[in-house]
Structures are given as structure tokens and as C-alpha cells.
Amino acid sequence: MRARAVALATLASVSIVGIGWQLGTQAIDASQSLTASSGGTAIAATVTATTDAAAQAAVTARAAADAAAAAQAAATAATAAAASAAQAAAESGTFTGAVVQTQFGNMQVSVTVANGAIIEVTPLQLTNRGGRSVDISNQAAPILRSEVLAAQSAKVQNISGATYTSEGYLRSLQSALDTAGF
């Protein structure tokens, strides 16, 4: 009974792993560490921990708005999984969590448990609404100088470059800009 409860409570944590999977590696790390420490703890504590994991996922998410929604979804998933864990009674084995719908798509994981210890976690569904694997494509790619956002001739008020010294400032473009018009 207890092993099963722990296992299913763990599913709640693993749901968060699924969400962390989509939000970034650090979120995953945070969730996994919480997952590892949740075995053997009370279900209520697990819910708290996974909610924290959701918050952690929120902190590390790329977009704040997306992250807030994801945190809420994760907290909902954690609560639902913990509730089912409370009703559970069985031995070690492989448990498949319910499909959890989030704004990032459906999420489902299975977890294999032996004697209360997690042996394996397998993501079954980690997809976006379109059914494809999630593409977090803010990756920097090679670009021609002519492709960069604005033209060389555009008017600017500031220059960003490697930090100049007080002496270097006098030779800098920023200095030229600052004195222009006087």
C-alpha cells in the first residue's frame, strides 16, 4: 500500500519532469532532484515539493507568460496525480500516469518502481498541440551581415561593445555620439 502510494505520488513529481522537459534542462534538474527526494515522504509534502518544482520551472522558462501558465498547469497535474496516489493500493511495477493536458500539449509519463525506488522514468507524450515534438527554436544561427535586423546607416543613440576604459571611451563611437550636435 505504502509502496504504491509512494510510487503514484512520485508520478505527480514525474509529471513535473515532463513539463520541465519542455521548459529547459535546468527545470528538469530541479524537478528530478525533487523527485528523488520525494520517495518515502508524505503525499502532502510531495504536492508541496512539486508545486515548488513548478515554480522553479516558471523561473527558468523562456517567456514569463508561458512560464506562469506552465507553473499553474504543473501544479494542477501534481494535485491530480497525488489525489489518485492517495486512492491507490498495489505492489511494485510500472505505473502509467494520466494524460495531463497543458497549454503546451498533452503530457504523460510512466514510472517503474521496485520496492519504493524509481528505476526508470519514460516520457510517453511530450508534444505540443500540433502533435509534433516541441521546438524551442530561439537558437542562434549563422547570419549574413546584410541579414541583421537594421541597416548600418540607421540612427542610434547608444553603442554596445566590449567595455571600454575611461581612456578608451575618448576613442569610442559612444564618445562620438555623445559629443555630436555640440
Place this chain on the structure above:
Amino acid sequence: MPTVGGDYEWMPALTFATMGTVVSLRLEDADAVDLVETVFHRWDEQFSLYREDSELSRIARGDIRLTEASQSLRACYALALHWCERTQGVFTPHRADGVIDLSGVVKALAIAEAGAALTARGSANWSINAGGDVLVSGDAGHPEWSVGIVDPSDRGELIASVPLRHPLRAVATSGSAERGEHIWTALNGDPSPFRQVSVFAADIVTADVLATAIVAGGETTLNEMTERFAIDVLAVRLDGQLLATPGLRRTV
């Protein structure tokens, strides 16, 4: 040669020296320059390791222990450690000899505080550029602030000019273009593949820390940070080739 945006000629630049560099301000209310200068000097006096009497220098010498340090210093150190964790140790507040060096966040924190002070004063339109780290504020009725990214192989030219649009209204650039030397990575001692990295972010601390981290961590760190943070990045490889996130591509 870039030119000053005509719409901002009414807002002449004001400059002062601090933290070993020069701060350039554009303010609606020129009297606010004293407010900004006070903020920068306070951070400089507390955290500069080249000032023997700074609190951080006293900690470095062992005159006072970290546990005896001011709340503000410990908060600053905690923030730097947080960024160390978020960058998997690529950004670090520790020098090779173990001394706590907070210069990686202090300039950005001073910019952020100065900006907040200007906003609190009721000023909606301003720009702060501290040694190449830029934070701007503008309300809807005003023209966009644009920033030029310097060409590391010819510091009299730009490789791009980018409008600082909400929410990415901060930019910081890291590299060693001024002397043209290799930057060594923090991870395995190889030279960085980047001569220069510019990071656009919603806040100047994120921009500054991640620019430093990406130079030190190379392409692995670049890819991790662009996935995890809401940033745009323009990186210059050693051979001069550019890497840019989609947000920096010309949209027309």
C-alpha cells in the same frame, strides 16, 4: 559613421566617469544626472576591488568576514551565486585565487538601480549606457531607442543597429575586442569561439551576465541560454561570422 537619432537631439548626452569607465546618459531632466551619479558611486565605493577601502576589498583581505558583511553585499553575492548556478558555473563571482569579485554584476546592478530611480522620479524617457551596457526607457509617444553593436574587428564601425523594444530594453556586450586577444573559456581552457557576444534582455543584469557566460562557455552555453531565457543574441565568431537569434533577423 552612425549618427545620433534626430528625434533625440533635444536630449543631449551627459557623461561622468565611474567604475573605470564612462557612463553616458540621456535624460529628459538634466538635473537627474546627480541622482544617477550618486547611485553609481555608491556601488563603486562598496564593491570595487581596486579601491582598498571598499567593503569587498576588506573581505578579500580578510579584514571582515562574509558573515559580518552588510546585508546589501551579501544580497549581491547571493545574486551572483544564483547566476553561477543558472549558468552551470560558467559565470562565477570568484576569481581564480578565490577572491570574491562581484564586478560581473555590480555595474549592471548600478544601471538597474539608477534606471529604477529615474522611473520613480517620474521620468519615462531615458537611456543609460555604462561602458557599453545599455538600458533604456521610453513611453509610447516617443521614438524608439536604437543601439549600435560595435564591430570587434573595426571599432569605428557597427555590425548592426537594433531598436531596443519592449520587453528587451537592455543590451550588454562582452568580449575583448579592444585588444583583440583570445578570450579563454571557463570550462576547459580552450579559446572562446566568440570574439564578441551581445545579449538583449528585459533587464540589464540578465544581459550582462549572459553575455559574459556565453563568451566564456562557447556555443554550448549559447544554445542553453537562448533556450532557457527570453533573450536575443548576436555573437561574432573568431573568423568574423555572425550568429543571431531569430529576433535579430531583418524582418522585411
